[in-house]
Amino acid sequence: ELKVEQNPLFLSMQEGKNYTIYCNYSTTSDRLYWYRQDPGKSLESLFVLLSNGAVKQEGRLMASLDTKARLSTLHITAAVHDLSATYFCAVDIRYTGNQFYFGTGTSLTVIP
C-alpha cells in the first residue's frame, strides 16, 4: 500500500523563524509536487520536482527531492504570517496512470 506521510501534521511558529516540513513516501517515484491550500480554498501549485537532487526556491520557501531516500523537504526561511496555510506534498506514480497521491498535509500557523 502506498503511503505518503508528512511531518509534522501541525506547526505553529513565530515570524522570522526557520523550519522544515518533511514528506516521506513508500514507493519508487521521481516526481513530487508541493501545493498550498488556504482555508476553504482549492490547491495552489508551489513546486514541481522531477529528479533526484532537484531543488527549487521561491521566496521564503525551498523544496528538495531525494528519490533514493524517498524524501522531500519544504524549508521555510524567516517565516511571515502570509505563509500560514496547509501544505501538501503529492507523489506521482507513473504505473498507476498519472495519478497523484497526497500526503497527510501540514497545517502551518505563523504567529506575529
Add this chain to the structure above:
Amino acid sequence: GAVVSQHPSWVICKSGTSVKIECRSLDFQATTMFWYRQFPKQSLMLMATSNEGSKATYEQGVEKDKFLINHASLTLSTLTVTSAHPEDSSFYICSARVWGGSNQPQHFGDGTRLSIL
C-alpha cells in the same frame, strides 16, 4: 496559465437529491481529469480518474453507482452525486493536467462545498 473552473462552488440540498458538479478546463484540453474528496482538516482522497470518451476508473471503496462521472469532451467532466445523504457532505475538488504534459502539475478547480441536510 492553465485554468480549471469548477461549478457550483457551494451547494446545499436536502437528503435524497442528486447533485451535479462540473469541471472545465478553460484554456487547454484535458483527456484525463481527476476527482477528489476532502473532509475537514484532512488530505485529498482520489475518488476517480475521468477519461474522455471512456468509463471512469474508480478508486477502491468509491461506489461508482453513487458517484457518476461523465467526461463527454476534452474540456468537461461532470460528477453527479446520486441520492445524496449527509455523509456525502464534503469538499469536492477536480483537477486536470495539460494534455501531453506528464511532467506538469495538476491544475485544480476551486472546489465545490457540498452540504446535505
